Amino acid sequence: MPSEQDNTALAAIIVAIIAFFVTTGQLLQQIFGTAVGYRHCQASVIGEWATLTRRKWRWSEFRFETKYTTPNIRLIEVEDCARLTKVRLITGDLESRRRTHVTSISNPDDDKSGDQVNPDDDESGDQVGWLALLDQLHLFQENYRMKGITPNITIDRPMLEMNCPAITLRERSWDLIPPDIIRPVATSTVGDIIALAHRLGMGWSDLRPGDGIMRAEGGGRSIVSTAVRGFGVLLQFNYEPAKYDVSNYDGTVPSTPADKLGFGIIESGIGFGDIEIESTNETEAAKEVMHLLNIDRAVISKYGEYMEQSGNSLGFSDILGMWAPFMTLPGSSVVRVMKVLRDVDRGPTCSREGFVAFYLRLKKSKKEGACSEQMLYLLSTYRKLKEKWDSGWQLPMHGGRGFAASPEFLSEIRKLWSEVADRFREKHSSTSPFLFFHVLQAHRTQAVEYPVLAKAALNDTAQREKIEEGLGSSMDLEMAAGMHLYIDRIPLVVSFMKKKGIHDERLVIDTWWTLIFRAMLWHRGHDIMEGKTRGYGGIPVSPSFWGSKLPVYIA
Numbered sequence: 206m207p208s209e210q211d212n213t214a215l216a217a218i219i220v221a222i223i224a225f226f227v228t229t230g231q232l233l234q235q236i237f238g239t240a241v242g243y244r245h246c247q248a249s250v251i252g253e254w255a256t257l258t259r260r261k262w263r264w265s266e267f268r269f270e271t272k273y274t275t276p277n278i279r280l281i282e283v284e285d286c287a288r289l290t291k292v293r294l295i296t297g298d299l300e301s302r303r304r305t306h307v308t309s310i311s312n313p314d315d316d317k318s319g320d321q322v323n324p325d326d327d328e329s330g331d332q333v334g335w336l337a338l339l340d341q342l343h344l345f346q347e348n349y350r351m352k353g354i355t356p357n358i359t360i361d362r363p364m365l366e367m368n369c370p371a372i373t374l375r376e377r378s379w380d381l382i383p384p385d386i387i388r389p390v391a392t393s394t395v396g397d398i399i400a401l402a403h404r405l406g407m408g409w410s411d412l413r414p415g416d417g418i419m420r421a422e423g424g425g426r427s428i429v430s431t432a433v434r435g436f437g438v439l440l441q442f443n444y445e446p447a448k449y450d451v452s453n454y455d456g457t458v459p460s461t462p463a464d465k466l467g468f469g470i471i472e473s474g475i476g477f478g479d480i481e482i483e484s485t486n487e488t489e490a491a492k493e494v495m496h497l498l499n500i501d502r503a504v505i506s507k508y509g510e511y512m513e514q515s516g517n518s519l520g521f522s523d524i525l526g527m528w529a530p531f532m533t534l535p536g537s538s539v540v541r542v543m544k545v546l547r548d549v550d551r552g553p554t555c556s557r558e559g560f561v562a563f564y565l566r567l568k569k570s571k572k573e574g575a576c577s578e579q580m581l582y583l584l585s586t587y588r589k590l591k592e593k594w595d596s597g598w599q600l601p602m603h604g605g606r607g608f609a610a611s612p613e614f615l616s617e618i619r620k621l622w623s624e625v626a627d628r629f630r631e632k633h634s635s636t637s638p639f640l641f642f643h644v645l646q647a648h649r650t651q652a653v654e655y656p657v658l659a660k661a662a663l664n665d666t667a668q669r670e671k672i673e674e675g676l677g678s679s680m681d682l683e684m685a686a687g688m689h690l691y692i693d694r695i696p697l698v699v700s701f702m703k704k705k706g707i708h709d710e711r712l713v714i715d716t717w718w719t720l721i722f723r724a725m726l727w728h729r730g731h732d733i734m735e736g737k738t739r740g741y742g743g744i745p746v747s748p749s750f751w752g753s754k755l756p757v758y759i760a
């Protein structure tokens with residue numbers, strides 16, 4: 206039988222054990238409590254990214270440090286992706302969603318029951334904006350995938366031209382986060398965020414990243430910035446899902462040259478450098494491009510006056526098709542590109558009337574026996590397209606052509622676009638690579654006079670009849686007159702080239718027809734966005750922001 210002493214000792218042990226657990230518990234709580242910020246990196250705030258949050262013990266400070274992982278969001282060429290092993294592409298499929306930790310996202314509009322929502326339950330309100338941004342990028346990529354664009358490196362080589370949103374994981378310490386910031390931030394760069402915003406259908410209403418000011422909106426989405434002292438530009442991404450349906454949205458071509466248009470940069474499809482447009486004044490912008498094309502100063506200033514008076518840029522506007530590379534991706538039906546200059550979607554090389562006049566004049570030349578082999582080739586190519594796709598191939602994209610977005614039609618146009626020039630170059634391999642450039646320059650110098658001449662020509666009954674030929678009803682005579690004038694002025698191009706020291710008339714004429722036909726093909730493979738230039742009703746974005754590595758944080 207245990208004595209009273211034993212009982213007391215037992216009680217003491219039990220008390221001691223309880224005290225031990227209580228103090229240990231308190232100690233542990235205190236130690237874990239040293240992991241500052243840990244509770245800000247939970248699933249309610251950063252969704253599945255919370256699984257990457259960890260505590261790291263620091264002996265020297267006898268405390269835990271919170272390590273959280275967030276994405277660095279970028280836009281990369283799929284081609285580079287093979288090199289960059291740590292990059293995870295955002296492609297919109299389930300595997301990619303899993304790898305980027307956004308398999309599901311709570312939709313803030315899902316519970317619109319109108320009931321009082323218990324603030325403790327409504328966790329979506331706590332969520333960081335970059336999760337929604339990743340989700341939106343996935344949705345857009347999914348949409349591209351349905352339209353034939355996959356960044357599939359293994360099987361679909363051509364898609365390497367695609368420029369795809371991607372992330373890399375970045376682990377950071379909560380210790381270094383400023384006290385103003387209460388949620389883990391993702392990172393990106395000014396250049397990539399501007400391009401991604403364009404992709405998501407946003408235009409910039411204010412853009413001064415140097416001063417910490419960036420503001421974009423469009424399509425139910427918005428980005429606003431706040432400057433955080435000692436940290437940098439902090440962006441807030443928001444969207445209203447109810448207002449906007451991604452499935453109805455075509456998006457712009459997801460490739461580098463197409464993204465560059467949003468920054469006022471036109472890459473060259475004829476082997477020259479980029480054209481960069483700084484000015485936000487339409488007249489000045491056109492003059493800038495003409496300066497880059499080395500066009501005579503007197504011609505430029507005269508044309509500037511014409512633009513100011515008439516309010517249009519006809520005569521110059523169809524420069525894009527002559528200069529730019531083919532942007533629509535192979536196998537895809539996404540054809541929209543941003544408008545880089547005023548009226549680039551109008552001109553003799555884009556309109557149906559211009560096509561009709563072009564065909565008519567080529568046929569006439571053939572009858573007169575004035576066609577070279579290259580011209581005959583262009584004529585037969587035109588004829589084949591007309592037979593296969595009916596006269597519909599003459600209509601611009603937004604003219605509502607039934608097969609506008611048919612990948613078959615687009616891939617044929619794309620193939621011809623390169624073939625036309627390649628074939629020509631092969632035949633004349635001895636000629637200067639500057640030939641195309643000089644002929645383009647010569648043509649542009651003549652072409653800027655066409656709107657004025659066209660008006661005069663249309664006043665003249667005999668000339669008007671000639672212009673109306675073959676057009677049928679509903680027509681834009683100025684466009685047809687433009688193409689006729691382009692062709693009538695070939696002798697001026699020839700003499701211009703003679704002054705440059707190129708005396709081979711035949712060569713110059715062939716180059717000219719090839720250049721024009723290629724521009725026409727270009728316009729049938731692209732649909733230039735309507736409305737304001739350079740982006741969704743926003744302000745024109747300066748080329749200097751392209752590729753800008755200035756970091757931004759996304760809350």
Ligand SMILES: *[C@@H]1O[C@H](CO)[C@@H](O)[C@H](O)[C@H]1NC(C)=O
Nearest residue numbers: 296298355356357358359360
């Ligand atoms: C890429 O192609 C492979 C092989 O056909 C296929 O299994 C895979 O799902 C494709 N990936 C994507 C992202 O489309």
Ligand SMILES: *[C@@H]1O[C@H](CO)[C@@H](O)[C@H](O)[C@H]1NC(C)=O
Nearest residue numbers: 486487488489492509510513
């Ligand atoms: C654009 O520039 C032209 C000169 O090229 C000038 O006459 C015109 O007033 C400017 N327009 C605006 C809106 O500033």
Ligand SMILES: *[C@@H]1O[C@H](CO)[C@@H](O)[C@H](O)[C@H]1NC(C)=O
Nearest residue numbers: 657659660661662663664665
């Ligand atoms: C066209 O003709 C009308 C009258 O017939 C005249 O007023 C006008 O100035 C002419 N326009 C041009 C560009 O010659």
